[in-house]
Amino acid sequence: MGATxxxxxxxxxxxxxxxCNGTEVTAYLQNHLGAVVPQQSQHEDAARSVLKKDxxxxxxxxxxxxxxxxxxxxxxxxxxxxxxxxxAIGGFLGDLVxxxxxxLWPPGIPKEQRMMEILIQWTxxxxxxxxxxxxxxxxxxxxxxxxxxxxxxxxxxSQKVKEEAKKAWFFPETHFQECLSHLDRARDFASLAxxxxxxxxxxxxxxxxxxxxxxxxxxxxxxxxxxxxxxESFSQWKASGNQTAAxxxxxxxxxxxxxxxxxxxxxxxxxxxxxxxxxxxxVQSWWKWRLGKIDTSYxxxxxxxxxxxxxHIDLDDRLQGKRHRFKSTERDGESAWMDCCTKVLxxxxxxxxxxxxxxxxxxxxxxxxxxxxxxIPGREEAKVEPGPLPQELWFGPISTWLMRARGxxxxxxxxxxKTDAAVSGGHGSIIGMARK
Numbered sequence: 028m029g030a031t032x033x034x035x036x037x038x039x040x041x042x043x044x045x046x047c048n049g050t051e052v053t054a055y056l057q058n059h060l061g062a063v064v065p066q067q068s069q070h071e072d073a074a075r076s077v078l079k080k081d082x083x084x085x086x087x088x089x090x091x092x093x094x095x096x097x098x099x100x101x102x103x104x105x106x107x108x109x110x111x112x113x114x115a116i117g118g119f120l121g122d123l124v125x126x127x128x129x130x131l132w133p134p135g136i137p138k139e140q141r142m143m144e145i146l147i148q149w150t151x152x153x154x155x156x157x158x159x160x161x162x163x164x165x166x167x168x169x170x171x172x173x174x175x176x177x178x179x180x181x182x183x184x185s186q187k188v189k190e191e192a193k194k195a196w197f198f199p200e201t202h203f204q205e206c207l208s209h210l211d212r213a214r215d216f217a218s219l220a221x222x223x224x225x226x227x228x229x230x231x232x233x234x235x236x237x238x239x240x241x242x243x244x245x246x247x248x249x250x251x252x253x254x255x256x257x258x259e260s261f262s263q264w265k266a267s268g269n270q271t272a273a274x275x276x277x278x279x280x281x282x283x284x285x286x287x288x289x290x291x292x293x294x295x296x297x298x299x300x301x302x303x304x305x306x307x308x309x310v311q312s313w314w315k316w317r318l319g320k321i322d323t324s325y326x327x328x329x330x331x332x333x334x335x336x337x338x339h340i341d342l343d344d345r346l347q348g349k350r351h352r353f354k355s356t357e358r359d360g361e362s363a364w365m366d367c368c369t370k371v372l373x374x375x376x377x378x379x380x381x382x383x384x385x386x387x388x389x390x391x392x393x394x395x396x397x398x399x400x401x402x403i404p405g406r407e408e409a410k411v412e413p414g415p416l417p418q419e420l421w422f423g424p425i426s427t428w429l430m431r432a433r434g435x436x437x438x439x440x441x442x443x444x445k446t447d448a449a450v451s452g453g454h455g456s457i458i459g460m461a462r463k
Contacts (some may be wrong), residue, residue, distance in 0.1 A: 048192060068316050086363045103142045104173055104235050108242045108395040115249045116407050120257040121185035123250040124210075127243065133171065143167055146236050148288040165223040166236060167218050168338070170243070177213035181206055199259050207254060207285055214247040225305050231312030238395045245402045248295045255288040270298065288404070296377055297405045303414055306396060310389070310415040317384060322348040337434075338365040342378050351380070356434040368440070376442045379429045 107130045114126040131142060138144055147167060151159045184206040191199040221240035224233050286294060322345070327338035339354040353376055355365045365372060397411040427433040428444060435444060 045072075083239045083329075102391070103145060103181050103213075104238045104242065107142065107239065108398065110402055111242060112398065112407075115246065115253075115402055118253065120189060120253055121182060123246055123253060124181055124213075127246055128175075128178055128182070131243075133258060143170060145235070148238065150232060150236065151241050158227075158232065160232070161227060161229060162236065165227070166220045166240070169220040169223075170240070172242075174213050174216040174220075177209045177216070180350060181209035181213065181354070182251075184209055192261060192283045198258065203254075203258060204285065205375060207251070210247060210251055210254065212253075212451070215242040217247060219369065219426045221326070225309070231260050231314075231316035234306075234313060234389075237309060238399075241306075241399060242395055242402075244298065245295065245302075245399060248291060248298065249402045249404070250289040251286070252288050252295075255286065255291060258290055288337075290405070299400055300401065302396075302399065306393075307415045310393070313389065316389070317346065320344060321380065324367075325373065327366055340365075340369070340373055342376055342380055344380075353428060353431060354434045356436050365435070372435075372440075372444055376429070 110126055111123065114123050118126070124398045133141065144167075147159060149163050150162060183325075184202060188199050188203050188206055191202065217240055221237065221244060224230055224240065227233065232235070258388055285329050294363055322343045324341045324343070325338070326341065327336065329336040337355055339352050342351040342353070344351065353372075393414065393416055397416070401409060403409050426442070426444065428435040
């Protein structure tokens with residue numbers, strides 16, 4: 028039942044930004060990126076009725092749902108990439124740039140509801156408000172203003188080239204080379220925006236926007252490849268029709284300042300390698316930045332009236348503005364039993380929370396990168412590449428205490444405080460560590 032509930036990945040946030048609420052984010056995914064947003068699980072009512080039998084678990088589904096709602100904006104880069112990849116595989120000259128324009132500037136959509144604005148507002152709310160000005164000046168301004176012009180010019184130019192090529196036995200090389208110059212300018216601007224993020228002191232909190240720029244750069248390289256294949260195919264067709272092909276000084280024919288389709292693939296491989304290296308560094312920065320937003324504290328109290336002792340560990344996530352409380356069960360005596368092993372329990376609470384962040388925050392953000400190499404011609408069906416992610420991520424079994432559904436019992440402190448079930452009486456035992 029819990030596994031079924033996990034499928035609710037893309038529920039709209041109650042309010043994604045001040046201007047764009049969660050419903051609008053979902054509509055953006057459906058209408059402009061072609062994403063399929065799953066409906067609410069049909070088993071939720073049954074799951075809620077079961078969990079509500081335990082008073083301590085009444086807010087369990089609400090907390091679980093809320094953790095997913097916070098990620099709604101992060102689906103946008105993933106769906107943008109899916110659209111670009113689909114277009115690249117079956118697209119023709121100009122199609123991929125058309126898809127890119129549709130993703131970044133969907134027609135009829137106000138600026139505050141576009142993908143880049145949603146991601147920037149998410150960064151403001153969840154990373155650092157001071158970063159907002161930096162992003163607008165060094166990334167959004169480049170993509171929205173500097174890059175848009177060359178992309179529009181390329182679209183008009185490529186359409187003209189296709190029309191002229193249909194009517195003549197000769198290839199319109201002058202206009203075609205003009206198209207490539209527009210494409211080069213657009214890619215240079217996208218690369219500049221990407222490099223600005225890499226060099227930023229806030230780069231640890233800008234993974235979603237960084238991957239948007241990476242997808243943009245690689246897509247423009249793929250469009251360059253499609254353009255050169257269009258040119259090279261025309262030359263081959265011309266030669267097969269008993270026409271004398273022009274002498275070739277290089278692989279790309281008479282054109283100057285261009286790359287052949289084979290050379291474009293090599294450029295893409297180099298670019299992908301550089302992105303992989305930069306992303307490794309950015310993820311390390313993300314962990315340093317993210318862990319710096321988490322604090323833990325311990326509290327114990329023995330009530331004078333009830334003579335019951337209880338304790339809890341508080342984990343404060345300053346990024347989300349939430350406090351997670353891990354309680355002990357009450358007991359008779361002069362002190363709360365958790366006093367003996369606070370350090371060990373604190374470490375296990377942090378370890379469990381770190382695994383949760385890895386699975387629910389970092390992995391969704393990095394999803395576009397795991398398929399980025401599929402934009403490279405010839406690798407469209409290659410296996411996903413984990414990049415900075417581990418080959419395997421173990422997440423659970425999770426105890427009811429670590430899910431904050433029940434208080435931790437002294438008799439089950441080892442079993443209930445570890446994220447895995449392999450607890451022995453020796454290695455890793457709280458009892459053994461407390462005695463040391």
